Amino acid sequence: MIFVxxxxxxxxxxxxxxxxxxxxxxxxxxIKPEYDDIGLMISKAESxxxxxxxxxxxxKAYDYTIRSLELGADIVxxxxxxxxxxxxxxxxxxRKNGKMVMLSYHNFEAVPxxxxxxxxxxxxxxxxxxxxxxxxxxxxxxEAERILELxxxxxxxxxxxMGETGKKGRLKAYFYGCPVVYAYPDGEKPTAPGxxxxxxxxxxxxxxxxxxx
Numbered sequence: 001m002i003f004v005x006x007x008x009x010x011x012x013x014x015x016x017x018x019x020x021x022x023x024x025x026x027x028x029x030x031i032k033p034e035y036d037d038i039g040l041m042i043s044k045a046e047s048x049x050x051x052x053x054x055x056x057x058x059x060k061a062y063d064y065t066i067r068s069l070e071l072g073a074d075i076v077x078x079x080x081x082x083x084x085x086x087x088x089x090x091x092x093x094x095r096k097n098g099k100m101v102m103l104s105y106h107n108f109e110a111v112p113x114x115x116x117x118x119x120x121x122x123x124x125x126x127x128x129x130x131x132x133x134x135x136x137x138x139x140x141x142x143e144a145e146r147i148l149e150l151x152x153x154x155x156x157x158x159x160x161x162m163g164e165t166g167k168k169g170r171l172k173a174y175f176y177g178c179p180v181v182y183a184y185p186d187g188e189k190p191t192a193p194g195x196x197x198x199x200x201x202x203x204x205x206x207x208x209x210x211x212x213x
Contacts, residue, residue, distance in 0.1 A: 002174070002201050003049055004183050005191040011037045015044055017185050021198065022046040025077075025182060027191050028064050029054040038064075039071040049102070049180070051077040062086050069093050075100040077133065080124055087127050094130075102158065102180075104133035108193070111136050111143045117150065121157065131180065135160035137193065144169035151178055166194040171207045 004021040006014050007030040014031055018024050018041050026041055029052045033041070042048050050068035052061040065076045066089075078090045080103050087103065094101040103124045112120065117134070124132045134157055138144045144161040148169055151159045158180045161169030174181045183198040184190040190197075201207070 001047070001179060002181055002183050002198065003047075004185055004198050005195065006041075006185070007031060007191045008188070011041075014041055017188075018044045021185065023048075025049040025051055025191075026068075026073075028052045028068070029061070030191065035067050035071070038068055038073075042068075042072045047074045049073070049075040049077055053077075053079070053106075055079050055081055058082055058086065062090070065090055066093050069097045069099050073099060075102055075131070077102045077104050079103075080105045080120065091127050091129065100130040101127075102131040102133050103127060103129040104135065107136040108162065109137065111138060111146065114146075117146075121150070121154065129156075131156050131158055133158040133160060133180075135162055135192070137163040138166045138169060139163070140165060141168065144172075148172055148176070151176065160192070162193045162195075164194055167196055170194065170196055171200070174201055175207055 001023055003023050003025045005025045005027055006017050007027040008014050009031055022045055024045050026048060028050055050073040052064040055061050065078050068076050091101050105120050134150055138161045144166055147159045147161050150157045159173055182195055183201055184195050186197045186199050
């Protein structure tokens with residue numbers, strides 16, 4: 001499914017985009033909404049991922065994540081960099097509310113070596129999340145393929161190839177049936193390096209041409 005990342009700090013604009021795209025990722029760290037506004041945005045969507053990416057204030061990230069679950073978010077994306085106790089509490093809250101947890105790892109500098117990749121996946125699995133997001137900047141197509149291979153090895157891993165070179169990998173993930181891919185609203189700005197506009201995913205002929213050229 002294509003989730004459109006919403007990040008505008010103006011709530012009215014966010015609601016407009018949620019109503020347009022329906023399946024959305026709410027970047028709460030960029031929107032910085034009041035809790036009531038989170039509930040309003042969730043109510044306007046068909047499905048939601050709530051994300052508080054900035055962990056410079058771990059308590060705030062935790063509070064926003066827990067509140068999102070209570071307000072009805074379908075999935076919360078919670079960083080593997082948070083403390084084990086916080087991660088366990090988020091997973092427990094998701095189970096209590098009948099929702100899903102995506103534990104995420106991000107690396108904006110390099111692709112971890114195979115041993116580290118396996119270790120990070122194993123670390124995430126210890127918490128029994130529903131999904132594991134593995135997002136890294138890639139410098140060539142070979143690196144992108146290594147990240148996409150994670151999805152083939154474990155069907156709950158969401159590979160995200162970031163950076164300019166990662167754009168093709170994002171389309172491949174969609175083409176290969178990844179359950180979650182990210183786009184940004186047409187005419188707006190991306191929320192991650194290499195993220196593509198929503199319209200780029202809607203022309204399958206174009207996607208096939210890019211993949212196999």
